[in-house]
Amino acid sequence: MTSILIKNGFVIDPVQGIRGDKMDIAINDGKIVKNLSNPDKTIDASGMVVMAGGVDIHSHVAGAKVNVGRTFRPEDKLQSTYAPYHGIRHMAGGTSVPTVFKTAYMYADMGYTTVIEAAMPPLYARHTHEEMRDTPIIDEAALPMFGNNWFVLDYLKRGEMDNAAAYIAWLLRSTKGYGIKCVNPGGTEAWAWGLNCLSIDDPVPYFDITPRQIVSGLMEVNEYLHLPHSLHLHSNNLGNPGNYTTTLDTLKLSEGIKPNNNFGREQVLHHTHIQFHSYGGTTWADFESKGKEVMDYINSHPAVTCDIGFVTLDETTTMTGDGPFEYHLNKLNHLKWANTDVELECGSGIVPYVYSKDVYVCGVQWSIGLEMALLAKDHMRCYLTTDHPNAGPFWRYPRIMKWLMSEKARNDVLATMKNEDKVRDRSTLGSIDRELTLYEIAQMTRAGPAKALGLGSSVGGLVPGMQADIAVYPYNPETESDPEKIEWAFSHAKYLIKSGEVILNDGEVVSNGNKKTYWVDVKTTPNRQVERDIDQTFVKYYTVNKNNYEVNEHEFMKNPCVVQIDAIQ
Amino acid sequence: MSKRLTDIICPFCGTLCDDIEVEVSDDGKQILEVYNSCAIGSEKFLHAQSPDRITRPRMKQEDGSWKETTYEEAAKYTAKILCDAKKPLMYGWSSTSCEAQSTGHMIAEQVGGVLDNTATVCHGSTLIAMQDVGIPSCTLGEVKNRADRIIFWGCNPAHAHPRHMSRYSIYSRGYFTGKGSKSRKIIVVDPRPTDSASLADEYIQVEQGRDYELLSALRAALRGAQLPDKVSGVTKEKIYEIVDILKGGRFVVIFFGMGVTHSLGKNHNIDMAIALTADLNNYTKASIIAMRGHYNVTGSGQVLGWQFGFPFCVDLSRGFARYNPGETSSNDLLMRGEVDGCLVVGSDPGSHFPIASVKKIHDIPTVCIDPHTTPTTAVSTCHVPVAIVGIEVGGSCYRMDNVPIESRKVVDPPAGMLTDAEFLGLVLKEVNHIKGVAE
Structure with missing residues (x-):
């Protein structure tokens, strides 16, 4: 491995509290080192920003529903140029749902090196891993979904925490998953009968358990297993006017639970795409922001983290494990609707969507995301995402950075909206003059999400000893004043180094890298009851044999990186 | 003493039954009996034992007779016809593993091929x-x-x-x-x-x-x-x-x-x-x-989807992926005479395409990768027999409801035979060589 010295950049690293000092960063043998003599390669980063590689905590980039989004939208390939095959670069196309190659190249262009696939249906885990294996450059991990799983519903209903924990450990191992994802707890199981759970006390049909019990139980199990990441939650009632009360009810369930892990994680609940869950009003007519109310709660509760899910005002493809939501969304826009219910486990839906800035609801949704991020007091707990591709494609992150860092840029967008007055009236965004700093952006895009994922000791920062994931952006914070330059610079990293290997050199992809895939293997006390339940259930109710269920690490994962945990003590 | 292998996946139809049990001889070389499968599935397993199986690639001579050749020579020939062609058609993919499909796609990317699967005449x-x-x-x-x-x-x-x-x-x-x-x-x-x-x-x-x-x-x-x-x-x-x-x-x-x-x-x-x-x-x-037909036609659509964004009829001949069924579909290309080289993998267009298309396949250099002798091999210039996926080599397959299942190896292929993924790997190497691309 080569040694590299990145000289003279404006270094921004919230992990060490470095705020744009002119420094050198040295890399040797894939790691960041204190100093280096005679580097093999020197990168002159004068006048440029140097940050750790970006970490995306929630993005739908691989797996069954992502691929339905690709294949059932040929029109999505016409919205942007299909980049031709060139040297080591594969041909790369797609706009809101790019192919695996384009996904990797666009993340690399933005200086991102770690991406978490946010929803893996366990039965489709092999598919998710095949796509991640074919995605070059970026390190990945996937979160299997548990919130509607029959085993989990059954064990939690009966209060059998040991059994729930043993099952979850088994499923993480079988699917090579990274943590506990919960989507519309109970609601997707209800959707198998065409129903839904809209509050945390709506009982799940047949199983007779409530979302409240599911969320509390999963948080408890998560800490029992000492997992690196906390419960990763998409709560009930997403996308509906007035849903902020459901959100607050759900967030309150975290009170009293203590984080229990050796990975430096401090939260017990990560609530994802919180923008979609912070709506007031009773109908679309009196729809308004309750972003402030929800963010006030998060600001005062350090055991909760969130990512925003910024609406980017683009045409996109919504896809989620929240099956009933997609059905209702399709009733609103009447575009095509795909749905897949997955036996005993979960479900998903996909609907194309156009966030038009001329539709006031979309304008308000756009405002809510920005409003919440600007009202956040601790950006180590509030992260930048678009719930790709639900609120917008991930490659719009630099544009969101521009909006967050410039009041002028925000006002420019508001001024072009057909319903500007109404949009301004329905949220507090117009009255906020805060402009985030690059330091806060680095918290939102690297240091924060890395810590929340339990990866904070190896990625998301520039501390010697950490994995050498480093991005250099052509942006001079001392001289630059044009907000457009922010968007441009953060879409066009000049250099990207991943695990010590140069991926982007002067903006050109020079390597497909050596990506790795994280998964979590938790050792639990052998549990005969759960083993028997699993055996019986596979024989009786699954359509795949138990012996054909486990994902083969060597066949389906590139450079598997297993996080070993012993939860027996 | 024979051994019974369980949880075997049947590589026949889109139902992709994964509860097949196969009894093999003590040395693990002979399939003796197949349990749980349907009549067609059983036949697929038992047919692998057929003594008249072709085990080496063969080239068609001027007089229409076959001459045995090596895998290396066959790979060179395949690479040459694909590189020489302006618009090679790379058709089939439905009776092979996702791994083989993926290798084929990397070849297509370099030679500017048209990738199409059996959905073109099916779903x-x-x-x-x-x-x-x-x-x-x-x-x-x-x-x-x-x-x-x-x-x-x-x-x-x-x-x-x-x-x-x-x-x-x-x-x-x-x-x-x-x-x-x-x-x-x-x-x-x-x-x-x-x-x-x-x-x-x-x-x-x-x-x-x-x-x-x-x-x-x-x-x-x-x-x-x-x-x-x-x-x-x-x-x-x-x-x-x-x-x-x-x-x-x-x-x-x-x-x-x-x-x-x-x-x-x-x-x-x-x-x-x-x-x-x-x-x-x-x-x-x-x-x-x-009700998808071939056991892995669904998988072909998936792999094409995540690599290029379209499920079939994917034309890479302009250096990027285009999709326009009716224009980029196999039969339309063949009948319009737009195709000047053909690779068929894991399917039998000779049986299922209109005769006008099959005649075109006959008229252009065509390599057929297939464990069996089929009407397609009869109209090809080169036949490359390979190990049977799901019986002699494992690999990823997708059921009709898109559920991925990893098929298993039951017995060894006849001595010296390659799998289709291995053979396509040799072709890719040759293509890299011709195109001067570093691996």
Whole structure:
């Protein structure tokens, strides 16, 4: 491995509290080192920003529903140029749902090196891993979904925490998953009968358990297993006017639970795409922001983290494990609707969507995301995402950075909206003059999400000893004043180094890298009851044999990186 | 003493049964008996033992006779015809693993090939319909555990997917369907009284080529609209009765096959069937599933999807991916004479394409990678026999409901034989060499 010295950049690293000092960063043998003599390669980063590689905590980039989004939208390939095959670069196309190659190249262009696939249906885990294996450059991990799983519903209903924990450990191992994802707890199981759970006390049909019990139980199990990441939650009632009360009810369930892990994680609940869950009003007519109310709660509760899910005002493809939501969304826009219910486990839906800035609801949704991020007091707990591709494609992150860092840029967008007055009236965004700093952006895009994922000791920062994931952006914070330059610079990293290997050199992809895939293997006390339940259930109710269920690490994962945990003590 | 191997995956149809048991000889070299599989599946396993199997690549001579060659020479020849061609067609992919498909795609990227799979003459119209109107669907386990109304429309599982009915759709006993077939109402819609129709509670004999009208009538009846006395040969009373049966169910599933995908109306029939499914969700729960044929045609669509964004008819000849069925589909390309080199992998266009297309395949240099001797090998210039996926080598496969299953190796292939992934790997190496690309 080569040694590299990145000289003279404006270094921004919230992990060490470095705020744009002119420094050198040295890399040797894939790691960041204190100093280096005679580097093999020197990168002159004068006048440029140097940050750790970006970490995306929630993005739908691989797996069954992502691929339905690709294949059932040929029109999505016409919205942007299909980049031709060139040297080591594969041909790369797609706009809101790019192919695996384009996904990797666009993340690399933005200086991102770690991406978490946010929803893996366990039965489709092999598919998710095949796509991640074919995605070059970026390190990945996937979160299997548990919130509607029959085993989990059954064990939690009966209060059998040991059994729930043993099952979850088994499923993480079988699917090579990274943590506990919960989507519309109970609601997707209800959707198998065409129903839904809209509050945390709506009982799940047949199983007779409530979302409240599911969320509390999963948080408890998560800490029992000492997992690196906390419960990763998409709560009930997403996308509906007035849903902020459901959100607050759900967030309150975290009170009293203590984080229990050796990975430096401090939260017990990560609530994802919180923008979609912070709506007031009773109908679309009196729809308004309750972003402030929800963010006030998060600001005062350090055991909760969130990512925003910024609406980017683009045409996109919504896809989620929240099956009933997609059905209702399709009733609103009447575009095509795909749905897949997955036996005993979960479900998903996909609907194309156009966030038009001329539709006031979309304008308000756009405002809510920005409003919440600007009202956040601790950006180590509030992260930048678009719930790709639900609120917008991930490659719009630099544009969101521009909006967050410039009041002028925000006002420019508001001024072009057909319903500007109404949009301004329905949220507090117009009255906020805060402009985030690059330091806060680095918290939102690297240091924060890395810590929340339990990866904070190896990625998301520039501390010697950490994995050498480093991005250099052509942006001079001392001289630059044009907000457009922010968007441009953060879409066009000049250099990207991943695990010590140069991926982007002067903006050109020079390597497909050596990506790795994280998964979590938790050792639990052998549990005969759960083993028997699993055996019986596979024989009786699954359509795949138990012996054909486990994902083969060597066949389906590139450079598997297993996080070993012993939860027996 | 023989050994019995369990949890084996049957590499025949899209049902992708994974509960096959195979008895092999003590030395593990001979398949003695196959359990749990249907007659077709058994035959596929047992046929692997056939003493007349071709085990080495062979080139066709001027006089039409075959001459044995090596894999290395065959790979050189394949690479040459693909690199020499302006628009090589790389067709098939449905009876091989996703790993082999992926290697083939990397070759296509370099030589500017057209990648198309057997959906082009099968469920391609279904894929087009999904692009028109989406698809509300579910896994086969949902059918097993919940479905109480099953429609088979233009498909005949009794012959084409023999174990579908016992594993998933008619007889299976699931969590909420403990009484098996007694907890379900089966409706078969077909112009012919098939063997599947004989299992139905309701058999609807639709006039041939009039599926679109009948589906429309069902949608209209669902909304309470008036119907003419007869639609597609079915009385309005019957149509209202069927709608009542469907509305009265807790979970409706429509399975459909070639009877609607390639009869008059094609993708528009499927548009209407999908729209009917979506409409039914206003009253109860409903899903629709295509009865995919080859065991991994679904996988080919998936791999093409994540690598290039389209499920079939993917034309890479301009250096980037284009998709336009009717223009970039195999038969249209062949019949227009646009193709000047051909690679066939894991399928048999010689049997299933129109004769005009097969003649074109005969007229251009064609390499056929197939374990068996088929009508396609007969019109090819080079035949590369390979190990049989799912029997002699494992690999990833996708069931008709898109569930991925890793197939297993049961016995070794005959000595010295390569797998198709290995052979395509050799071709890729040669292509890299010709194109001067570093590996």
